[in-house]
Structures are given as structure tokens and as C-alpha cells.
Amino acid sequence: MSENQNYETHECDVLVIGAGGAGLRAAIEASAQGVSVALVCKSLLGKAHTVMAEGGIAAALANVDAEDNWKTHFRDTMLGGKMLNNWRMAQLHAQEAPLRVKELEHWGAVFDRTKDGKILQRAFGGHTYKRLCHVGDRTGLEMIRTLQDRGIHQGIDVYMECTITKLLKDGDRISGAFGYYREDGRYVLFQAKAVILATGGVGKSFSVTSNSWEYTGDGQALAYEAGADLIDMEFVQFHPTGMVWPPGVRGLLVTEGVRGEGGILRNTNGERFMFKYIPEANKKDFAETDEEAARWVEAAVNGQKTDARRPPELSTRDNVARSIYTEVKEGRGSEHGGVYLDISYQDPERVKKKLPSMYHQFKDLADVDITAQPMEVGPTMHYIMGGIRVDADTQASRVPGLFAAGECSGGMHGANRLGGNSLSDLLVFGQLAGAGAANYAKSLSSTPSVSNEQIKSAIDDLEEPFKADKNVNPFDLHKELNQIMSTYVGIFREEEDLRTGLEKLNQLKEKIKHASSSPNKIYNPGWHLCRDLQHMMISSEAITRGALNRKESRGAHSRLDYPATDPEYGKCNTSIFQQGDEMKVEMTPCPEMPCELKELFEKKH
């Protein structure tokens, strides 16, 4: 480390931005490949959003359902994503997830077990077989802690509570990143041959979200500004079950594991409404009566085989979220504007054992005992399928030296992500990104140089809110952004709303230039938010433009004015990139799937 009057400097081969599952796995891999690695995170280590993941990690281990294999997992993922997924990513994901899970186990993760001592797997929406390896309903915590403890013994340099605001380039290629420490506002330069973005999602643009403050779309924005393209940003996942009451916890996630364990959705009339929302094409896979669904749950609970089909609550997330939204809109909602999710008919001790944190969450925060009463739930913004376009095998973006993995990258999940495919995504593509970036760094004959001009502009940008003529409270601006996105770019979209949203975003962009902060740099959240807002604006605009451009309904993108799925749009990804100061949208053809994989969708299963 050398000191300059304005900032401290660190050098490394690979810089990883973000220390959730993807960032940690990438850092571990790059380090194992023998390059020097720095890992930067906005929070303390081990607090990233991965800890919020509850239900499990999808991998075709076939421990519970022996028929499972990677091909079925691949097929489920593509069908869940409405065939818009990058087929190669979906293939790699399905093939490598079992390896990554076993590796995690060998690094000390302690999964729940089957009776014969293997990793236990549970059912989830859209997965043909019981496929989610889990630890009660705190799978993400297990994963992040295991990776964290593996990582710290591998010589990775960790920089906590550090926010990156700009990627630096030497000509076309990446040369490092610049940012500040939250603790005291001192500036920091990372000189790096390669950068891996693993910054997660964009939830903080919406008012009702399961996401934490960190989810401000940093990776998407940094990559966009550095010249990478973003794909399929219009596909935003609303998780069907967030808490709706009390107000302070609105949006907080209720794991899909509740439905995986047999949770039943009912409207205020007591009707089990999901039966009527199963799409015609999928009806053959779902139970038709309460009795059949109950037999399936009974068998699942006891680890037995059954000919009963799965309950309708296990439809894909996009469908369940829309169904709940519709029930509420048509006046059949619960007292606080949700629907009821009920697991209280099961043995209370089993519920507490399988869903411990749900039990505590409702008891402590809502005075609801889920072993005795139903929960009230409604859709909450949860995940973005779109993100930085990357090469499937190396996770390289189109900017030399820039890689991305996890939620901030796009392609893997297509138009809708299946539950449980995110944690596996983090491990599989984290590993590939780590290897890809390490190889790239090794291949460089010289270290790219950083430009003082770029650093100066990063500093100027950060200090803008201190200027005397700034006068707008960033928290108010944030609230305004939330309102725009939730009102005009929500679950159901239409042309006029989207146009209005875009116009309001443009107006907001101007106001954000006046965001103001006291010049105190020591742990000053108001100052931090001023800068975060700029990142949030980029992903928000990209989501809106993508949504406006895709004139069809597919997966999580539902257009009231174009309710049908259009096969022509199914051949294209939405690509978003910067040209001058303009955000451009282009449709680019999806990569062509090879014949042997296409056959999987033709055969009768």
C-alpha cells in the first residue's frame, strides 16, 4: 500500500467487488489459481444478501428422488425461464451444481440429512423433483459462513465497508476501481488486472422489496458505464410471498420453503385459488383436488413415493405472484391486502423444525404463530433476472478484464428464475468467474495503467453533494424513485404507464443532481445515498426501457396491453448499452441451442 495525499492504493491481480456467495466463491477460485486477490464489500463480511436466502440450493444430487439428473434440472430451468435463458449457462449450471454443493459440504457446510445420511432435498416451484439442498430455512447463512471461513484462510485481502463508485480503464481494458471507505470516507484506489463484479441486485429501486440497502444495482451501473451491455433487464422477479403486515416489515421474504413443505394459499373466502391459475399446458403436472395435493404433501413429509401430483402452490414464482396480485385486486384479499398462506394444519413441532426462522419472524414481528394461524402474504420485489451480459464459460463481459457473476450478471435465468437456482448460480458462476478472471490476469504481459484524470473525476463526483448550491434531501429522492418504479414498472405493465415512468425518471435524474449532504465524511449514510442514487437510476431506467421495448408477456414480464407470448420476442434478448450520453436498447438474437439439448424439449417426459 502506498499513500497519496488523496487516496490509498492497493494492487492486485483480481479485484472482486461484492462478498456474497458469488463474490466469495469467485475470490476463493481466483486465489486457488495462484493470483493475488482483493475482495471488497459494502457491509461487514458475512452480512451480504446471501444470508437472506432461505429455502435451499438446487442441485440434481438425486438423494431424495433417484430419477433426478442434470438434464431434468436443465430442462426445468429453461422452461421456468420461458426459454429465454442462455442455454449454455443453464447447462453448466445444471451440470456443475452438484459438484459445487458437495464441495461446499467438504468445506464444512452442514446440510440437513436424509434418513440414510445423505444431503436432504426438498420440493420447490418449477422443479420436477425434490432438488433443494437446505439447512432448515437458513441455507444462505450456512453458505456464506462456509465460504467466508474458507476464504479468510486462503490469503484473500478483504476490504470491508468499502463502496466502489467507478471502474477505471486503460484504453479498452479494465485497470482497476475507485471508491471510498464508509467508516471515514477516505478514498481508495485498487489497481487490478481484472475485476469481477458480484454486487447482487437492484431491489432498493422499489418500495416493497425483500432486498437490503446494499441492493442499489452497483454492478449493473459500473459495468454499463464501463462499456459493457446489460441484457433482459425488464425481467424483475416479484416473489409471491412477502410479509404484508405490519407496515415495518412489508416486503420481508417468506420462504418458498413454506409451500415446498405443504403450505396452502387461500383467499379471504377460504378458496384455494391456485387451482384455477395453473396454465393449461402444465395442468398434467399438478394435483387437481385438495385430496391429491394432501397425499403428495403427506408422502413428501414422510419421505415416501406417491403417484399424487404436486400441489398447485408449487407453480413457478411469476405465476403465483400474478395470481396473488389478481386475487387481491379483484377484492378477495386478506385484511391487510394480501392472501393467506397456511401451514398450521401440520404438526407444530415439525413446522418449527423445518421453518425455524419463519416461525420466529412471524412470532416476533407480527404476533402470528404460524403453527396455529395462517400468514398474510403478498408479492415483493425480490430478484432481477437480467444483468451484465457475460460469456457462459468464463463470465467475461464484452469489456476486456471485466467479469460478472451472480445476480448482477444476466442470461442464466431467462424470463423467470426458479427458486433455489440462485444459490447454485452463485457457486457455479462464482467459480467460473474466478477461474476466468485469473486466467485473463495471468495472460496479460503488462499491468494496465490507471489514469489520474479518471480518478479525479471519481473524486469530483463523490464530492458533488457537499457543494453549497445543493439542497435536496437524498432520502426524499430515494422515496420518489421507489414510488415511480412501484407505480409504473410493477408486476403488470402497459405502454402508457411505462412512458410516464420513464418521463418521471428523467425528471428525477435532474433532481438527483441537486442531492445534498453535510460534508462530514465519517460514516455518513446521507452522503452514501447521494452516490447510490446514481447507480439506482441506471438500472431503473434500463428496467423501464427494456419493459417498454418488449411488447409481449413472458415469465416475469407481464404486459396488460400485450398479454400473449410472442415467439418472435422469444428469439431475442434485450440488450442495453451506453452510446454517448444515451441509453440504447437493441434486440439481439439468443444463442442457438445445440440439437442434443433441443431434443430434451421434444421428448415426452
Add this chain to the structure above:
Amino acid sequence: MPEATLKVFRSKGDTNTFETYKVPIEDGMVILDAIHYIQQHYAPDLAVRWNCKAAKCGSCSAEVNGKPSLMCKTRMDDFTTGEEITVEPLRTFPLVKDLVTDVSWNYQVNKKIPPFTTNDNGEWVIYQEDIERVQEFRKCIECFLCQDVCHVLRDHDRKDAFMGPRFLVRTAGLDMHPKDTLNRSKYVKEQGGIGLCNITKCCSEVCPEEIHITDNAIIPMKERVVDQFYDPVTMFLNKIFNNKKKLV
């Protein structure tokens, strides 16, 4: 709308004071919501750590009316109407600003613990009953409330000699993992300072994950240390049967 009165610890340069704020109360509101309200309406520079807001990440630890608590889990209606609620940072760690403290010492302690080590590279068969205890320990969200309340660290400031309850739990979780091949008794005795704990159970009382820190982790680890270093029969048996775990 009913109002609550919060006295929040604020650091202004070198001086620290409590500032009083009035916050309107909504149904189900927690302390963290009130802190966010203050941030948004009165003090954008009020420093606070938080992430998940669901008691899963352990970021928003503070002392509420003197009690080490997660702010996201402490409800406003736990207090009587009109009662002043004080919110202060964890007192065991150096102050950064307002409600934020420097907890980096914990990360240094963690890094020194001999990591999970195994020599079994095959397919693992592990039965649920053999991991119940380890899974209890692994529920820990690293909120460091146990470290904050521990009198060895808080009153006697023995961070030089004692790893604290959090890391005794972590070490116990590693030692009791069915596939781990190390015996960390020597480590917790010599580096971890387990002898300094006199089992007052304050740590167990504040644990938001309800981990039985003292009963299930610290006492069994103390027993292992005794067996290893002070019990002649076990020491002899270990020698004869060549206890398969490597002592570190």
C-alpha cells in the same frame, strides 16, 4: 398518531451526547424503523449499520435501554407509552460514530481459529442426530451481542487473552463436526483463554438465535480441555488408543 421519544447516542466530533427525537409510531414498528425515520427526517448523517431487517444478518446490534439487542427485532410496543427509549452503540467495541462501532477485532480472532479440516474426500454419510448440536452453533448470525455483554471483554477488556463466546461457539462447532480431524482443546485453552469464562451465562441470555452458548458450547469445550490436560485417566487412554483427532 402516537409518538415515541428516542434518546439516540450521537457523536459530534470529540463530544458525545444523547439527542432526543420524536417519532410517530406505526403498528409493528421496530427500533430500526424509528432510527430510519430519524435519518430520513432529522439527521441524514446518523450512522447505523443494518442489512436484512429480518434478524438474519446480525448487523443492527445496539444497546436499547441498556440491553444488547438487534434493533430490527426490538419492537416499539415492547415499551410503555411515553417511556423514553435510549439507543446506544455496543459499549465493548471502539466507537466509530453514533451507533456504529469498530468490530474488526472479532474478524481477527476468527481468522486465527484453526479452520475446518478433513481427510475424507469421498461421499459423506452423516446422520441428522450427529449434527443437531453443530447446526445449533451454525445458526449464529455474528451480531456480537454475546461479545458485547461478556464481562471478560466488556468490564475487564481482556480482548488480548479471551476469544469470547462467539468464537468458543464457532470452535465448538468445528470440533464437533463429524468429519473434522482437529482437536482444538489446546487452542481454546492457550489462545482462546477459555479458562477466563466463569459461566455467568449472560451471553446465552442475549443471543437472538437462542443458541445455548454456555451449556452446549462453552461447558463441553471446558470439559474437553480438562480431559485433555488435567484428567490422568483420559490422558492415558488417549495415549494408548491414539485419539484420531490431531491436537492443535
